[in-house]
Amino acid sequence: MTVAAAKAARPGLDAPFTKYALSSAYDEMFSPDGTVRAHYRTLHTALAALPPEELYRRQQACELSFLHQGITFTVYSDKQATERIIPTDLIPRLITADEWAHIEKGLKQRIHALNLFLKDIYNDGRVLKDGLIPRSMIYGSKHYRREMRGLSVPHDAYVNVCGTDLIRCENGRFAVLEDNLRVPSGVSYMLTGRDVVRRAFPDLFQAMRVRPIDQYPRELLATLRSLVPFHEDASIAVLTPGIFNSAFFEHAFLARQMGVELVEGRDLLVNDNVVYARTTSGLKRIDVIYRRIDDDFIDPLIFRGDSALGVPGLFNAYRAGNVVIANALGTGVADDKAIYTYVPRLIRYYLSEEPILDQIDTFRCREKNSLSHVLANLDTLVVKAVGESGGYGMLVGPHATKAQRENFAEKIKADPENYIAQPTIQLSTAPTFVEGGIEARHIDLRPFILHGEETRLVPGAFTRVALKRGSLVVNSSQGGGSKDTWVIGDGA
Numbered sequence: 428m429t430v431a432a433a434k435a436a437r438p439g440l441d442a443p444f445t446k447y448a449l450s451s452a453y454d455e456m457f458s459p460d461g462t463v464r465a466h467y468r469t470l471h472t473a474l475a476a477l478p479p480e481e482l483y484r485r486q487q488a489c490e491l492s493f494l495h496q497g498i499t500f501t502v503y504s505d506k507q508a509t510e511r512i513i514p515t516d517l518i519p520r521l522i523t524a525d526e527w528a529h530i531e532k533g534l535k536q537r538i539h540a541l542n543l544f545l546k547d548i549y550n551d552g553r554v555l556k557d558g559l560i561p562r563s564m565i566y567g568s569k570h571y572r573r574e575m576r577g578l579s580v581p582h583d584a585y586v587n588v589c590g591t592d593l594i595r596c597e598n599g600r601f602a603v604l605e606d607n608l609r610v611p612s613g614v615s616y617m618l619t620g621r622d623v624v625r626r627a628f629p630d631l632f633q634a635m636r637v638r639p640i641d642q643y644p645r646e647l648l649a650t651l652r653s654l655v656p657f658h659e660d661a662s663i664a665v666l667t668p669g670i671f672n673s674a675f676f677e678h679a680f681l682a683r684q685m686g687v688e689l690v691e692g693r694d695l696l697v698n699d700n701v702v703y704a705r706t707t708s709g710l711k712r713i714d715v716i717y718r719r720i721d722d723d724f725i726d727p728l729i730f731r732g733d734s735a736l737g738v739p740g741l742f743n744a745y746r747a748g749n750v751v752i753a754n755a756l757g758t759g760v761a762d763d764k765a766i767y768t769y770v771p772r773l774i775r776y777y778l779s780e781e782p783i784l785d786q787i788d789t790f791r792c793r794e795k796n797s798l799s800h801v802l803a804n805l806d807t808l809v810v811k812a813v814g815e816s817g818g819y820g821m822l823v824g825p826h827a828t829k830a831q832r833e834n835f836a837e838k839i840k841a842d843p844e845n846y847i848a849q850p851t852i853q854l855s856t857a858p859t860f861v862e863g864g865i866e867a868r869h870i871d872l873r874p875f876i877l878h879g880e881e882t883r884l885v886p887g888a889f890t891r892v893a894l895k896r897g898s899l900v901v902n903s904s905q906g907g908g909s910k911d912t913w914v915i916g917d918g919a
Contacts, residue, residue: 443474443482443865444858452853453597454867455520466523466915473631474518479863486517486860489623498619498676514908515620516859517627520870520890524638527886527914530593530601533784534874535882536774538589541608541761542878543777545585549575549757559776560769564793567844568766570609570759572722574729578746580755581654582880587753588647588717589876590614590889593784595855602785603770604852604871608762609754610719613889614875615677616909618643618684621887624911636916640887644684646877651685651715653880654751662711664688664704666695666718666725668736678719688713692720697740700747715751716741722756764813764847765791787852792843801848802839805832808848810839823899825851854899857910859892869893870910871901886914 449457456467463471474482493512522530547554548565555562565571590611592604621640625632652658667678669691682689694705695713703710718725724734726742744750760766768789771782790797790808801808805824812820822835839846856867874888890910891901901907 453855455857485627519911540774572757575757585755593872606762608758612674615680617889637913638886640885648685650877650879663715695738790848792846888912
């Protein structure tokens with residue numbers, strides 16, 4: 428049913444929404460009967476008053492701004508044109524202050540439990556002795572780092588920057604889809620998207636009392652500084668794989684916003700277990716490294732010997748306590764998609780609290796009964812490789828061909844421990860300007876949590892949107908885009 432059909436008695440007001448089709452998914456702007464949700468009324472009225480050509484002009488202005496700023500990402504699977512601007516929709520996604528307070532409380536609880544879990548498995552291993560999680564799941568994970576055993580990290584904060592993906596379910600409640608604890612990306616698109624959308628709707632932005640997010644670089648800097656005793660004098664660097672990395676824009680953007688060094692592995696050296704950066708004025712000691720390089724590549728003397736991205740001797744300096752690496756190495760074992768299924772138990776185990784945020788029902792293919800169920804129902808499930816990210820290594824059963832499902836079934840049977848499966852979730856939909864009009868598109872939400880001496884969130888997030896009609900894949904590498912996320916004050 429379209430909104431126009433549901434509201435035929437008011438044809439003039441909703442002209443831009445004539446093709447807006449409601450589905451069984453929760454819609455952010457409209458109730459099932461086509462009425463506008465209370466916190467979206469101001470935005471809906473403003474959009475309805477704008478002709479399509481004016482919306483198009485403002486959308487073009489947003490895209491040109493991204494192009495001129497060089498805000499791009501890389502698609503490695505695209506052989507023709509790997510670098511492109513991230514598609515950004517000018518219509519913001521709205522979240523009420525009460526909803527945000529619930530999300531913030533739940534995410535703080537979650538990162539606290541995950542850090543306690545990481546401390547435990549790299550030290551006493553109490554959770555394994557008590558049989559809460561199979562030892563083979565931890566020690567068999569490709570992200571588990573034996574080198575981290577017994578190594579102390581400041582404030583016991585293994586995860587300093589976390590990007591947790593949330594979705595709004597059909598019942599209207601937010602649920603965690605997955606945690607990103609290694610080198611989560613997207614925060615630069617959250618910040619730059621805010622600038623261009625605010626310019627597109629300046630009066631609306633002010634009228635709705637949107638809470639600010641531009642303090643994120645300062646909050647990140649404060650978090651990194653808190654990892655060493657001499658907070659204000661700490662020398663910090665952002666370690667990037669280089670300009671050919673898909674998220675290089677973000678690395679450079681954050682280094683510039685924080686006023687710290689942006690370095691590649693070749694810019695650093697280790698002498699007597701102390702890390703230095705080569706600068707035009709000589710060697711400069713580095714105390715904290717915000718790394719945007721995966722564990723495997725960070726030190727060729729310890730991990731992958733063929734890595735040209737890392738720094739020989741860096742891990743020994745880290746182990747000696749002469750440099751802090753954020754996020755700590757080995758954090759990937761906790762964002763493994765199989766470990767995800769245990770997080771509610773971990774919250775109860777470490778915090779003696781009930782989980783604040785819901786999770787998606789998940790089948791672990793390593794378990795015989797679950798494996799049988801998954802193989803028999805591939806046409807209705809989403810199957811994911813436990814250690815992959817970015818939309819890779821997954822099967823969306825309802826959208827796959829019979830041949831694709833059969834091929835994926837063979838992969839699952841060959842290595843069942845590497846896969847989990849979830850019901851096909853109807854991500855919520857939100858108004859998106861596409862093809863000259865406003866239509867519903869599926870979205871998710873990635874807030875960013877900072878954890879050091881304190882736990883901090885800015886009131887905003889990276890909302891990813893599936894720009895293809897009917898698609899549930901929001902990853903930019905798979906054809907998705909982004910939206911600005913407005914956390915609005917009460918009474919907006």
